[in-house]
Amino acid sequence: MPSEHRTAHASTVDADIVVVGAGIIGVACALSLSRQGQRVMVLDKQLPGMGASFGNAGHMATEQVFPIADTSILARLPGMLLDPTGPLRLDWRHFPKALPWFARLLWNLREAPYRRSVAGIRALNERSLAAWRQLLDAVNQPHLLRTDGSLLVYEREEASHEIEALQARMRDQRVLSEHWHSDAVRDIAPALSRGIRGGLFFPETGHVVDPQRVVEALVDAARESGVIFARDEAVSGRVDDRGVILDTRTRKLTASKVLVSCGAHSAPLTASLTGIKVPLDTERGYHLMLPNERERLPVAVTSLERRFIMTPMEHGLRLAGTVEFAGLTRPPNMQRAWQLHRLSHGLFETELDAGSASPWMGFRPSLPDSLPIIDSVMDDRVLLAFGHHHLGLTQAALTADIVKHLATSGDTRETVGGRSLPDLQPYRLSRFA
Structure with a gap:
């Protein structure tokens, strides 16, 4: 390693940067940082x-530029509390704790903050695919990403007006889409039901063949670059004048800097390091993996009415x-x-095979303005990259590019796919101070 990249007190610290969190964002950031020396x-x-x-879900959701909720959430609140298997669920036992978070969410649905959220999401999403291509090319794994587009389909004829309105909103945000009628949808996905009336095709989206394989590819490259992974x-x-001291379950670590990127678990450590309590909650996401359905769909397909997504992967349909x-x-x-399998009934000419299916639940980190925190604070000793809600996979490679520059030069003027890195003001920690 070139000596100029080492810190002045390298012999007294365990690492230049300790990354807390080995999810897709933490691993991508670790790889980018290590390649900077x-x-x-x-x-x-x-x-x-x-x-x-x-x-x-494995979907590179660059088309999803709108916040996680809109004003209709007020009308849906009773159903959220009463229906344990509905598409959007609020556990009544969690409601008192979640109430301040939901109050902030509603406050951010006012016109001006809502527009800021949309602009902030779009600024990340429109650079995300290029960042992923660049990252996967760098680790010689470009085949893990497929950029064949995705579909949002509808079944009710009257929903065509809703689709047209959505397409107009997306056009205003420079999201490219094509309104396809049923024949065009079935041309690309012939297994879908003849009851599908049409949909929006998003050509500038894609999916990964296996999210875990993507993480493993980045971990392998990071280890080759010298990154140490510790359980x-x-x-x-x-934070002190020399750097950062971390207390772990087993020891005390010292580093010049720390990156907090542990997803839904990031708030306590952020508060400990910065004194700022971040209003972070979790969207608990579920999936059902169908290993006998590897060939059913060529691209990710979302149902407008049923509100779930089906993504083809190398080990089945998710x-x-x-x-x-x-x-x-x-x-x-x-x-x-398991409700996801029931939701699929009627979407295909023949029903999906749920034999050997495996269910899963995980925690998505969500902030009430639907924007992540990506920042450098405490005299640049503390880096932050969390709160990406359901766009963590989509925005991970770009987040790693931003963090690399925050950590090594403070300069975010580098370009990704011909675009400069976005203005970081919408993602600063200070908005919650």
Whole structure:
């Protein structure tokens, strides 16, 4: 390693940068930082990628530029509380704790903050595919990403007006889409039911063949670059004039800098290091993996009415998309995962085979303005990259590019796919101070 990249007190620290969190964002950041000459250690109590990154839908959702909720959430609240298997669920036992978060969410639905959220999401999404191509090319794994587009289909004829209105909103946000009628939908996905009336095709989207394989490819490249992965949990930390001290379950670590990227678990450590309490909640996401359905769909398909997504992967078809607000400690309700199979009934000419299916639940980190925190604070000793809600996979490679520049130069003017990195103001921690 070139000596100019080492810190002045390298011999007294365990790493130049300790990355807390070995999900897709933490691993991508660790790889990018190590390739800039940093000594990087990654901490996680689980193996890399075994949290939310393992079970995400696999969809590169660049078309999803709108916040996780709109004003209709008020009318839907009774159903959220009463229907345990509905597409959007709020556990009544979690409701008192979640109330301040939902109050902030509603406050952010006012016109001006809502527009800021949309602009902030779009600024990340429109650069995300190029960042992923660049990253996967760099680790010689471009085949893990397929950029063949995706579909949003509808079954009710009257829903065509809703689709047209959505397409107009997306056009205003420079999201490219094509309104296809039923024949065009069935041309690309002939297994779908003849009851499908049409849909929107998004050509500038894609999916990964297996989210865990993507994480593993990045981990392998990171290890080759010198990154150390440790099974441990950072429980608290503090900043002094030399750097950062982290208290873990097993030891004390010192580093020049720390990156907090542990998803839905990031708030306590952020508060410990910065003194700022972040209003972070979790969208508990479920999936059902169907190993006998490898060839059913060529691209990811979302149902407008049924509100879930089906993504083709190398090990089967993944059904995902349900959201539950129930906190980090309550046991999963796997009936929500099996409900995804029931939701698929009628979407295909022949029903999906659920033999040997496996259910899963994980925690998506969500902030009430639907924007992540990507920042450098505490005299650049503390880096932050979390809160990407259901766009963690989509935005991970770009987030790694941003973090690399925050950590090594503070300069975010580099381009990704011909675009400069986005203005970071919408993602700063200070918006919650």
